Amino acid sequence: MDIYQHFRKEERPFIDQVLAWRDDVEMKYQRKVSDFLNPREQLIVKTIMGNDPDLVYGFDGGREDTERKRAIIAPEYEVIEQGDFGLTLLEASYPQKFITLEHRDVLGAFMSLGIKREKLGDLVVQDGTIHIIAAAEISDFIKMNLTGVKKANVEFVDKPIDQLLQSNEAWQTKENTVSSLRLDVLTKEIYGMSRKKAGMHIDAGHVKVNHRVVDDAAFQLEEGDLISLKGKGRSRLKEVRGQTKKEKYRVTTAKLI
Template sequence: MEIYQHFRKEEQPFIDQVINWKEEVERMYKRKLSDFLDPRERFIFQSIIGNDEELSWETFGGYEGAERQRIVLAPFYETIEQDEFNVTLLEATYPSKFVTLEHRDVLGAFMSLGVRREKVGDLIVTDNQIQILVATEIASYVMMNLTGIKKAGVEFKEKDFSNLLPNNEEWVEQSGTVSSLRLDAILKEIYNVSRQKAALHIQKGHVKVNFRTVEDPSFILESTDMISLRGKGRSQLVNVDGRTKKDKWRITTAVLK
């Protein structure tokens, strides 16, 4: 299929899934609700669906600018309401005087329940509160079973979206040039490490792209890819802006402070 040539080989199963959603909605005149999608998956979705006049679609992840969002795909004549996304906000408090919790602690505890990552949206962790946006179909299971994180006992309760805490994540954008769109070259630019050290981190499994471990330094990045380097935090290749006169790539990146 011609569309495959525009994306990575490992993305083909997701491409097939989106095409199946499209065909199902067009054939059955029945809307389709996705799991939580990361920015790269939403980019692929939009690239495939495009401006199809026979379809309507909206995204929602609990708040404007959410990193992980669900999509409703419907016939063009249907109106999509917020409650159709089946997103539930769960909240718990913890004694910050005795334990410090971070995003990775909460996500790790959540994943230990055996729930698929696709059923979890964004997490917000403050000095004494945790908020998790989840697929409504697993909310009761989470409230019953997620009762401890590290040494802290927690009790999650369902809350209205009006109780959402502000997401104080600060992304700082910068522009630069790189000789290649290889993962090791992009890491060098973003994290200010040598290319050799970047390659070593990759080979040791310290680097994730779109939440999946990548161990090949020559892996080619594309616009919207999310990156994380263990111990150095998260970043994104926001956009590939084209070539310079010296045949380098102009890129825009963002780092989570």
């Protein structure tokens, strides 16, 4: 089976990486722990691994409902446990009464240190507290070097994973029937605007798919894709449930409200 036919051309490098992980585990009998993967990447791993009788795999991002997760691929005789994923929960406080911090402010502070997004899991910023799930191998670097976000002085400390804050983000799920899986069609449907206006946003570079700007209105979305529209928030194509007799697509979408 040609695995590539099920995915986009630009996803081939990641597919090749996953295939290399799988082959390496099979040959060396040593487990592989990945960096943090977005939902689309997790779906690709699941598709490639399938029901391989010689290997087991799992995901963890600190809690079942986290968006970004690390993967482990291991020989079939191994047992994968939560402690194997190399996750660290880091916490910092800031004076909410005097300083307002948003998700993008904190993430930008991490990026300014040269930390790759792939080494960071879910980030929660609320009620004067910052929680971030990070790869254990960089936690000491973060604690030593990230001492300020905007005008707030911060000090990150380790916390038990089970104390991860429940994000107050709320997702609204909706079942739709759409004419196609084009980016402009789904953007129109999810964000409640005309197709022409959706196309204008796309042309202007206001729309990202899986954290990458996509300026092609005809771009085909697939199950698991994350979408963000500048000024309008994030959404997700959760499920493609097949087609109607008139060849329209039944889809389930979710939008952050």
